Amino acid sequence: MIDVEDLIALVRNYNPRTNAELIRTAYDYGLRMHEGQFRHSGEPYFTHPVAVAAILTEQRLDDDTIITALLHDTIEDTRSTYSEVAKLFGPEIAELVDGVTKLTNLQLSSSETRQAENFRKLFMAMSKDLRVILVKLADRLHNMRTIRSMRPEKQAQKARETMEIYAPLAGRMGMQWMREELEDLAFKVLNPEARKSIIRRFITLQKETGDVIPRITADIRLELEKAQIEADVFGRAKRPYSIWRKMQEKQLTFSRLSDIYGFRVITRSEADCYAVLGLIHQRWRAVPERFKDYISQPKSNGYRSIHTTVSGRDGKRVEVQIRTRQMHEVAEAGVAAHWSYRDGVLAQNPFAVDPAKWISTLTEGFDEGDHDEFLENVKLEMYTDQVFCFTPKGDVVKLPKGATPIDYAYAIHTRIGNSCVGAKVDGIRVPLWSRLKNGQSVEIIIAEGQRPQATWLDIVVTGRAKGAIRRSLREADRSRFVKLGAELARVAFEHVGRKVSDKALRTAAKTLGLPDADELLARLGSAELTAREVITAIYPELASQPAEEVDARRPVVGLGADQTFRRAGCCQPLPGERIVGITYRGLGVVIHTIDCPALAELEDQPDRWVDLQWQDGRHAPVYTVRLAMTIANGAGVLGHICSLIGSQKANIADLQFIDRKPDFFSLIIEVELRDVEHLHTLLTALEAESDVAQIERHRDMASKP
Structure with a gap:
């Protein structure tokens, strides 16, 4: 376990003005509260909060966040109370500790309505103070690093939750290093054989070709020296999960996968970034459609960098990221850069985003009334990467990767999306299911009386578009769906020996989180709900009954x-x-x-x-x-x-x-x-x-x- 003085030394490395005495007090208090408690590995439990605090020092976070890490399990797992923490360490730290406690109790991997409501609470906690999530992510990272001491079924559950929720959330916050490590740790639990296979193949490749990273790094440095540009160059092999995911997405074998190496050039100025880009493209052949300029069009979490992929030595593809030192700090810390310290004061990084504004961009357009849509929208937003398109007037529209002209139309305005009949991309008429690319100019063609089609739901990728299309379809077909839903409900109730009634439908609607019986019937008629879900909502004891055989002649x-x-x-x-x-x-x-x-x-x-x-x-x-x-x-x-x-x-x-x-x-x-x-x-x-x-x-x- 890290000693308190060693922990304080880690903080002093970036914040010489740290309140060392308050950290000592928190350390002693946490040690005393967790006395007699042990982890699954047999270690004293307090080793965990200390390790979480150490992880947060790597992001150069403020004293309040470090102290919250030391105390984050006290209110939940010890005799400590909120009022006692507030009295000893102040109301702000007490609020942070209480926020982490509430997040720990959320079942984010539970299903549907409960999960959607817990995601709402997650985003509420983030909107109050994003440092709560930073502590929770560090907590999850340490738990994943030490997961082998848990039971196999618990390991699998935690790994799935990490892969589905915490890793993409870290990535969305701009903390790409944490996302990659969380994904790889979860991958090690969920598919150990695949991970071992990739590592074995990678070792074989290194034996055959040698370590290409030092050679390519030296090549880049040589070009920089010739042009008299000062910059730092780093190279690394991508993590096993990143390689495996690329193999799955592109359906390639390991031997055919080329861009498994990544290089980073950290320059002194923005102008040098573009100069380095020119040098690299002159020295090596650029791979078409693998260039992204996040300096001129930064991500919503503040990320700025130039990405390009080139054919390097022996024709192997390598990805190169180019950015300034300040951009790199934000790229490493993400939204957490807002609280980063340097030399005892908050770092004045012009690229660090306001966390409140970032949260608003993440949750913009979420429909408060629908649990399923909210959950779908959250997951879509968390996993998204971005493309930047232009309106005919030159305004920029940010969309997730894979977005279509229909997504673009709804991003402009719901009315534009609903009445969309066609689109022109760079002046050429294209199908509505076309995937937009960076830098394209998009013009939407509309017609009065046009309504969204059901097939659009499988074309669009943004939560905003999906929600608007579903609402429009429900409104247009509501009476027909209600009538069909009533007939389906009648038959379903008869099959289980019950009689459908208005009261039964109202009860089912309330259980499923819907406003009224008509809404339930409309969703039943539109196939958004199944009759079995309605029956189970009122008569859960019937859920285990075997499903009735369907007549194969009329399925x-x-x-x-x-x-x-x-x-x-x-x-x-x-x-x-x-x-x-x-x-x-x-x-x-x-x-x-x-x-x-x-x-x-x-x-x-x-x-x-x-x-x-x-x-x-x-x-x-x-x-x-x-x-x-x-x-x-x-x-x-x-x-x-x-x-x-x-x-x-x-x-x-x-x-x-x-x-x-x-x-x-x-x-x-x-x-x-x-x-x-x-x-x-x-x-x-x-x-x-x-x-x-x-x-x-x-x-x-x-x-x-």
């Missing part, structure tokens, strides 16, 4: 009595997926998944579209789905894979070899499944097999109607 809701249907061969929709029907002359209604690329050709024929949804209940395993697989070419491998598919209660309907090589086979297997959950279970089982190199759902656009 979908929304068809006319005389309409026939079949599943589209291109996307092969499964129960549980959002679907839409398209009428074809002579074929009846063909069911597609809502994201099927074939629908793009039918966007201008809305009269052929039919609103459909799958029946609630247990479907028979009769729905074929094609899986593309690459497996090892070894004795018994194919037989083992077929046995594994059978063990998952899936029947093989067809098998076709696509490619045969000495070391692997590529094949298409068609299996019969119940629903999308059955598919995910099967994919998970197959992905875990060491003989399966790659597996994915195969969509054959040649099979479209």
Whole structure:
């Protein structure tokens, strides 16, 4: 455990005017309060608060935050009280400690409405004083560093929560180093074999090519010396999780993944940043579409830097980040730079953002009335990266990566989004599902009377657009959905031997956090709620009853009595997926998944579209789905894979070899499944097999109607 004088020395390194006596008092108080308490590892519990405080000294934070770290578990886990902490250390520290205590008690990984409400409380705590979150993040980082002493199931739960919530939150706050370490620590728990595999491959690569980092660093320094530019150059290999995520996103093997090295150039001035960029692009070939200028267009958390990717030595791609020393301080500390000290005074960094303004940009446009939308919006905002587009007048519009012209339209104004019929990007007409890129100029074409389409929900990526589209769809179709929802509710209640009533519907609405029965029926009719969720809200004892078998002859809701249907061969929709029907002359209604690329050709024929949804209940395993697989070419491998598919209660309907090589086979297997959950279970089982190199759902656009 770090001694109190060593901790004070860490603080004095950046704040010579620190109140050392108050830190000593807090240290002694925390040690006394936690006396007799031990961690899972057997160490004295107080080693944890001290380690959290030490982590925060790396960000050069103020005395109040360091003291809060030392005391952050006292009110929750000891006989200490809020009033006692306030009396000894002042009301501000007491408020911070109490805030961390409340955050610790939030179940951020619990499901749906409870989770959404707890996220609201998280953001409320952040809006009061962001230092509460800084302490909580440091607390989580130390817990993840020492997680091996926990039970395996507790390790998995904490790792998932870290990956889903705390790591992206750290990244959104600009603390990229913390995000990367949290992700990698969670990855080590959740997928240890994948992490070990990447480390082994990386070691093999270093043996084959040598350590390229010193060589490339020397090359960059040489170019800087020639141009007489003073700058510091650092290089590193990316973390295992970062490499693994890139392999998954780009569907590449490790040997084909090139940009696994990152380099950073820290200059003396902004002008030098652009001069260094020019030198690097002159010396090495720039990779198209891998350039971002966050100096001219900074992120909302204050991050400024130039990013470029070039083909370096031996054709290997390397990422280079270029920024000034002040920009680097903000890049390391993120929003925490607002409280950073240097030489005993708050650092006057012009790039540090006002935390209150940052919080407002993060939560702007969140719909206060809808738990599900709030939760979705929060997660979208936390995971987002940004692109910058221009209006025809030259104003800048910030959007998340992957945003479309529809997202852009809603970012301008809800009215513009609702009436959008087309878009021009850099003067050229483009489809509404196009992904916008940095620096593009966007013009939205509107028409009176135009209303959002349901398919837009699967095109847009911003929470603001999704919320506005859902509200518009609910308003336009509300009466129809209420009527359909009432019929679905009647049938669902009859199935469990109950009678639907206004009181029952009001009770269900209240339990599900909805304002009234009409809203519940509207969501039931629009498939935002299932009949089973409504029944469970009132009669939870019925939740464990087995789902009723669905008639395979009429598995979908929304068809006319005389309409026939079949599943589209291109996307092969499964129960549980959002679907839409398209009428074809002579074929009846063909069911597609809502994201099927074939629908793009039918966007201008809305009269052929039919609103459909799958029946609630247990479907028979009769729905074929094609899986593309690459497996090892070894004795018994194919037989083992077929046995594994059978063990998952899936029947093989067809098998076709696509490619045969000495070391692997590529094949298409068609299996019969119940629903999308059955598919995910099967994919998970197959992905875990060491003989399966790659597996994915195969969509054959040649099979479209």
